[in-house]
Amino acid sequence: MAQPLVKKDDDHDDEAEYSPFLGIEKGAVLQEARVFNDPQLDPRRCSQVITKLLYLLNQGDSFTKTEATEVFFSVTKLFQSKDFGLRRMVYLIIKELSPSADEVIIVTSSLMKDMNSKTDMYRANAIRVLCRITDGTLLTQIERYLKQAIVDKNPVVASAALVSGIHLLQTNPEIVKRWSNEVQEAVQSRAALVQFHALALLQQIRQNDRLAVSKLVTSLTRGTVRSPLAQCLLIRYATQVIRESANTQTGDRPFYDFLESCLRHKAEMVIFEAARAITELSGVTNRELTPAITVLQLFLSSSKPVLRFAAVRTLNKVAMTHPMAVTNCNIDMESLISDQNRSIATLAITTLLKTGNESSVDRLMKQITNFMSDIADEFKIVVVEAIRSLCLKFPLKYRSLMNFLSNILREEGGFEYKKAIVDSIVILIRDIPEAKESGLLHLCEFIEDCEFTYLSTQILHFLGIEGPKTTDPSKYIRYIYNRVHLENATVRAAAVSTLAKFGAMVDALKPRIFVLLRRCIFDSDDEVRDRTTLYLSTLGGDGEVVETDGDTKTFLFGDLDIPLVNLETSLKNYEPSEEPFDIDSVPKEVKSQPLAEKKAPGKKPTGLGAPPAGPPSTADAYERLLSSIPEFSDFGKLFKSSAPVELTEAETEYAVNVVKHIFDRHVVFQYNCTNTIPEQLLENVSVIVDSSEADNFAEVASKPLRSLPYDTPGQTFVAFEKPEGITAVGKFSNTLRFIVKEVDPTTGEAEDDGVEDEYQLEDLEVVAADYMMKVGVSNFRNAWESMGDDFEHVDEYGLGPRENLAEAVIAVINLLGMQPCEGTEVVATNSRSHTCLLSGVFLGNVSVLVRLQFGIHGSRDVAMKLAVRSEDEAVRDTIHEIVSSG
C-alpha cells in the first residue's frame, strides 16, 4: 500500500492547507527523479517520485522534449525492480509520457518480457502499455502474443488485449482484422466484460460487412449475453441492422421483439437503452412505441435523478415527432416541474410545452411563471425557445404567450437570455400579424430601460422597418426620440436612423420628424451628427408634407445586394485616392462559410440579424445569389427553393447535393459541390444533365464553377425552361465533369497540367411537391370558411392497403408537399379515421387549402376524401391530378 508522500508532522496546525504536494516544483522533482538511476533501487521512494511526476502532469504542467526523454530513460531502468507497486506506477508513467517511436525501442523488450510473465497483472498491463505506444512494425512482432492473450483464461488479460485491439484498429486495421477468429472465440467467453470487449471489437472489425453484423446480432440475440454493457452494445448493433434493412424489407421489423424483451431486463441501463432505441426507430408506429413509453413513464417517478433525467430527455425527443404518444406521461411530468435537479425540471417543462394542447396552455403558463424565478439563465433560454414554438403552433394563444414573454423581459436577466426573449418576440411579430402591435409596444417599453446596447440598436432597426407599417406609427416616435436623449452614441445613431425611416415612410409625420432631427444636429458624437445631416438632406422637402421619392426609399430600406463580408474586405483594400470607392467592384459571390463555423453545428446562430427561422433567410440568400448571376436575372421572382437533395453517398470523393429553384417558367438546379480529396484541385466543374426522361424541360443555360479546391464548397448551376403554369415533372440524370489537377500536399500548389474526368451522380427528380410552398395559416377554419365552397373540388380515392393510418397520412402530406395545420399530421393510436388539414401556396402564388379525411377498413385498405379549396380552378384540378397519379 502506498505510503504518505511527505512525512506528516505530529501537529496538524495548518490542516486546511495541508497537501503532500505543497510547494511542489517541477525542477526539484526532476532532480529527485535521479533516484531511478541508483544501483540500489528504493521502490517506495521511486513510487513516490513517479506519483509526484504524475501529479505535475495531471495539474497541467508539461515537460519539454528533453525533460520527457530524460525522465523516460531513467524510468526504463526501474524495470530491474521486482516490486509490484512500483512496476504498476512505471506502466502508468510510460503511458503518460507517450514516448516517441525511437524511444519506444528501449522498453519494448522489457514490456514483451512482462507480456509473457506468469503474473496476470503484468501481462494485462504490459499489453495495454505496449499497444498504446507501439507502431505498426513492432505490432507484427507481438501479434502472436496478442492473439494468445485474447483467448487467455484470465479475463483481465483477455480484456486488455481486446481493448487494445479496439484502439489499434484505428491505426492498423489490416493487422487487427486478422484476429477475428480469436475475437469470435472471446465473444463466447464466460467472463462478462470479456464478452463486452470482444463484441465491441468484433463489430468494429466487421462493420463494413452488413451481412456479417446482421448474423452476429441474430446469433447473440438468441444466445446469452452476460453483462449489461454487452447487452447495451447488442441493442445498438440491432438498431443499426434495423436501420440499414429499413429500405429493403417490409412487414414486421426485424429484432423488434428482441428490443421489446430488453425492456424487461433486470439492469436499468439495458432497459433504458432499449426504450431509447425503440423511440428512435425510423417511422416507429404507436403500437411499437407504447411499451417503451410505459417503462420511461416508470422511470419518471424513480428516486434516482439519472433515471428521471434519462426518461424525460428521451420523452422530450419523442414529443417532437409523436406528441400524442407522450401525453400519457403528462401528469408525471408536471410533478417534475418542481424537481430538485433543474435540468430535469427544464426538460419536463419543454416537453409539456410540446405535447400540450391549446386548452392546457394557460394552465401551463401559470406553472412556468413560478418556475422561471428560480432557474438559471441557460434553462430560461430553453424555456423561452419552447414557448416561441408553442406560440407558432397555436397562434390564437399569442396574447397570453406574448404577455408572458413581455413579463419575463422586464425581470432581471443576462444578455443571452434577454436576447432570446427579444428574438422570440421578433419572430412572433413576423409570423403572427395580429401580434404585431402589442409586440412592438413591448419592445418599445423594453428599450426604455435596456442596459444592452446591442439589443437596443437591433430593436430600433426592427422598429424602423415594422413601425411605419402599423396603423398608428406616431405612437412609437416618443420611445425612439427618448433614446436620442438618454443613451450612448451607438444607440443615439441607431435612433436617428429609425426616425429617418419613419419620416420617409409616413409622409404625414415628416414635418415632426424634421423638427426632431434638427435637434440632433448638434449632438456630441460625429456619427450621430453625420447621420442626421445625411437624413435631413436625403428626406428633402424642408419638412413639408411631401411624398418621399423612390430613390430615397431604396437608399434607406434597400439591401446592398452584396455580402457584407465582401464589402468589408473591399473597403479594407481601398486606398484613399482621387478615385471614389466603386461599390460595383465588390464581388457578389457568396463565399463559402469558413471551416470553423461548420465544425460547430451545435451552436446555432440566433438573433435579429440572422433570423433563426431558417427558411426566410435561406430563401433570401438564394434569391440574392441567383439574381447576381446574369444568365438567370430575367427569370423573374424566385418561387421556391427545395431543401438540398444529396446526389452522392456520404464519404465519397466528391460530395454533391442539389437545390431545386422553381421560377414561373424556369427551373434552376444549384449543385453544391465539395471536394474531399486534399491532393486534388478541380477546375472548370460543371454538371452534365440528361433530361431525356423529362419531357417538358429544355436546357437554356449553365454556369460552370471555375475552380473547386479541397474542402471549400462551390456551386455550379444548370437552368431549364418549362411551359408556364404547368407542373412539369421528370427525372434527370447527372454527371459531374471537371479537370482534375494534382496538388502537392506540402506546398498546397497545384500542378499546371490537368486531366479531364467525369463522376457519375445519382438521378434527380422534379416532383409536383416542388411547386408547392409550405405556408401555414394561423386559423385554418377561418381561412377555409372565407374561401367558401364555390371554390371547392371534392373527390374520393382508395389508397390501397397500408400498415396504419399514420403511414397513409404522411405519404399524402409528402406527396403534396404542404404544411400540416393545427397538429393534424399526428394520428391518434389505433384510430380508424382521421382528418388532416393542409395549407400551402402553389406556383403563381395561389393559396391552397386541403382537407383530407381518411378511413381505414378491416382489411387495412385506406380510403381518402380529398377536398381542395383554392380560388384558381386549374390549381384545384392539379392537386387532384397529383393525388390520382401519385
Add this chain to the structure above:
Amino acid sequence: MELCPCVKNILLLDFEGKRVASKYFCDDWPTNGAKEAFEKAVFNKTQKTNARSEVEVTMLENNIVVYKFVQDLHFFVTGGEEENEVILATVLQGFFDAVGLLLRDNVEKREALEYLDLILLCIDEIVDGGIILETDANVIVGKVASHSTVAEGLSEQTFSQALATAREHLASNLSPIYKLAQLERHPDYKDLAMKLPNLHVVAIAVGRC
C-alpha cells in the same frame, strides 16, 4: 460509426473546483486551458446542487455530466450527448465506490492527495482510452490493490475481502471493550490497517495501550 459506449473524461475536483485528479480520453479539450475551463464550468454548474446521496446529472456543452459529491470531493464522469446516461452513472458509481474503498471511507481531499497513486491507478483500471474496462468497485480495488506491496500476500483475495476478513478476525479476538467499531475510531487505526497481514498482532498491541 462509433457505437461502443464512450467516456470522455473522469474528474475528481475539490470543493473549490481545483483539480485533484483528472483523465481525459478524447480530444474535445486539447489544451490544459480548455480542460481547466471545462472543469470550471462543470464545477460552477453543479456546485449548488445536492449530489450527496444519489448520482446527479446535467448537460453541459453538448455533453452529459454525471456527478456525485462526498465531503470536500466532487466526482464527475462526462460522455457525449448521445450517450446512455445510465451507463455513465454506473461508471461514476464504480469510481466513487472504489475510491471509498481505497481510502477506507475516509474520502476527503487530503486523503485523496496522499494516496494519489491509488486514485490514478483506479482511474486507469476503470477506463482505457474511453472504453469502459470495469465498473465493479470491488474488482477495481482488487486490481489496484493487488499491485501494491502490502497486498502481495493476499493474491487470492481482493483488498476489500481481505479487509472484511481482518475485521472479523479482530472482532472475534479482542475483548469486548475493543470492539471493532471503537478500534476504527482509534487515531492509529489507519496505520494499523496498512499493515494488514499482521493485523491481529497489531490489534493486540493496541489492546494493551
